[in-house]
Amino acid sequence: xxxxxxxxxxxxxxxxxxxxxxxxxxxxxxxxxxxxxxxxxxxxxxxxxxxxxxxxxxxxxxxxxxxxxxxxxxxxxxxxxxxxxxxxxxxxxxxxxxxxxxxxxxxxxxxxxxxxxxxxxxxxxxxxxxxxxxxxxxxxxxxxxxxxxxxxxxxxxxxxxxxxxxxxxxxxxxxxxxxxxxxxxxxxxxxxxxxxxxxxxxxxxxxxxxxxxxxxxxxxxxxxxxxxxxxxxxxxxxxxxxxxxxxxxxxxxxxxxxxx
Amino acid sequence: xxxxxxxxxxxxxxxxxxxxxxxxxxxxxxxxxxxxxxxxxxxxxxxxxxxxxxxxxxxxxxxxxxxxxxxxxxxxxxxxxxxxxxxxxxxxxxxxxxxxxxxxxxxxxxxxxxxxxxxxxxxxxxxxxxxxxxxxxxxxxxxxxxxxxxxxxxxxxxxxxxxxxxxxxxxxxxxxxxxxxxxxxxxxxxxxxxxxxxxxxxxxxxxxxxxx
Numbered sequence: 001x002x003x004x005x006x007x008x009x010x011x012x013x014x015x016x017x018x019x020x021x022x023x024x025x026x027x028x029x030x031x032x033x034x035x036x037x038x039x040x041x042x043x044x045x046x047x048x049x050x051x052x053x054x055x056x057x058x059x060x061x062x063x064x065x066x067x068x069x070x071x072x073x074x075x076x077x078x079x080x081x082x083x084x085x086x087x088x089x090x091x092x093x094x095x096x097x098x099x100x101x102x103x104x105x106x107x108x109x110x111x112x113x114x115x116x117x118x119x120x121x122x123x124x125x126x127x128x129x130x131x132x133x134x135x136x137x138x139x140x141x142x143x144x145x146x147x148x149x150x151x152x153x154x155x156x157x158x159x160x161x162x163x164x165x166x167x168x169x170x171x172x173x174x175x176x177x178x179x180x181x182x183x184x185x186x187x188x189x190x191x192x193x194x195x196x197x198x199x200x201x202x203x204x205x206x207x208x209x210x211x212x213x214x215x216x217x218x219x220x221x222x223x224x225x226x227x228x229x230x231x232x233x234x235x236x237x238x239x240x241x242x243x244x245x246x247x248x249x250x251x252x253x254x255x256x257x258x259x260x
Numbered sequence: 261x262x263x264x265x266x267x268x269x270x271x272x273x274x275x276x277x278x279x280x281x282x283x284x285x286x287x288x289x290x291x292x293x294x295x296x297x298x299x300x301x302x303x304x305x306x307x308x309x310x311x312x313x314x315x316x317x318x319x320x321x322x323x324x325x326x327x328x329x330x331x332x333x334x335x336x337x338x339x340x341x342x343x344x345x346x347x348x349x350x351x352x353x354x355x356x357x358x359x360x361x362x363x364x365x366x367x368x369x370x371x372x373x374x375x376x377x378x379x380x381x382x383x384x385x386x387x388x389x390x391x392x393x394x395x396x397x398x399x400x401x402x403x404x405x406x407x408x409x410x411x412x413x414x415x416x417x418x419x420x421x422x423x424x425x426x427x428x429x430x431x432x433x434x435x436x437x438x439x440x441x442x443x444x445x446x447x448x449x450x451x452x453x454x455x456x457x458x459x460x461x462x463x464x465x466x467x468x469x470x471x472x
Contacts, residue, residue, distance in 0.1 A: 073425075079421045
């Protein structure tokens with residue numbers, strides 16, 4: 001881990017501590033919906049995961065982790081957020097096959113890429129399973145809140161296909177083309193990330209339905225996670241910042257919901 | 261090398277015999293305590309297998325994999341009591357404490373036999389930290405399960421969230437105490453500090469029915 005990544009990790013831990021303390025304060029003084037409890041669990045999981053990573057870097061900086069135990073904390077985050085979304089959509093009786101199939105294909109493709117890059121089979125597969133749960137609930141909730149039109153869903157699906165294709169092609173093409181393919185993938189990832197973040201901020205500032213704000217903030221976070229797992233070097237550090245920004249916006253959305 | 265099964269038999273026989281003369285909640289406590297010790301032995305078997313199967317070696321397995329195995333093994337009897345028997349909330353909490361205590365006691369016995377007990381201060385600190393670690397992690401889990409049942413969100417993801425958090429917390433403790441120096445001190449402080457925090461949170465949130 002380079003110096004910039006380390007600084008970003010410490011920054012994340014500080015922000016997460018602030019979010020955790022503020023979330024508990026909000027719960028002390030307001031009504032406590034189940035979704036907020038799950039959000040606190042997600043914050044704890046994320047904080048412990050980052051703390052573990054930081055401790056490892058400080059104690060064994062030159063040795064690769066034999067088993068990345070910090071990923072267990074990440075599983076806790078995705079499960080908590082998925083459970084939180086599940087609580088919001090439990091009244092829907094529509095079939096979930098379409099959403100489940102779509103997210104499964106997308107996540108499975110990503111898992112194949114991660115395994116190709118890291119070689120960590122078991123952990124990547126478990127992360128994939130947990131992400132399928134989270135993303136399926138997210139897509140269902142996004143459809144419930146109608147934040148994207150049909151055309152936008154198709155556009156998003158096309159972008160996902162191009163990103164995966166560009167990353168997968170990186171394994172087969174000559175090395176001088178890999179940089180170009182990475183750039184294409186990064187640009188698309190950045191465009192969607194910027195879209196979700198801007199829409200989250202607009203929803204937060206505006207006086208629209210809280211459900212839309214919650215939906216966009218979850219979408220930002222979910223996209224930031226995929227972006228982080230797909231990036232490397234300088235981009236990785238930048239996306240670490242975007243991820244914590246998304247998490248902070250998610251906290252703001254939850255706080256607004258509780259206060260309303 | 262120690263003969264872990266022999267140690268378990270030696271400690272468990274008097275406790276097993278005592279079950280014949282006990283009744284009610286004390287009997288349940290003692291049974292769960294014994295179960296905690298058995299789970300600790302089974303965890304050691306699994307850790308040994310994983311050390312060989314993954315080629316990680318004993319030390320790396322103890323630091324990185326054992327938290328996963330141990331938390332999962334402690335969860336099994338708790339889930340058994342919770343799902344298959346209709347225990348009351350207070351009984352479940354008591355069973356969780358007993359499982360954690362049994363687990364920690366047996367682990368400490370094996371640790372003393374392996375590493376010696378000549379340094380009283382270190383043995384005391386170790387016993388204190390490990391005791392709190394195992395009891396608090398499973399107690400927090402049982403409280404979460406009870407709360408999740410009350411809120412009607414008790415499901416596989418909700419259970420997994422609790423277990424994953426207890427695993428990463430345990431893994432962080434193991435990582436910190438794996439290297440001598442300031443990190444070990446931090447590691448030993450971590451479980452008592454967390455238990456104090458949990459106690460205050462539980463006092464505030466656990467006893468109130470104000471969850472929407």
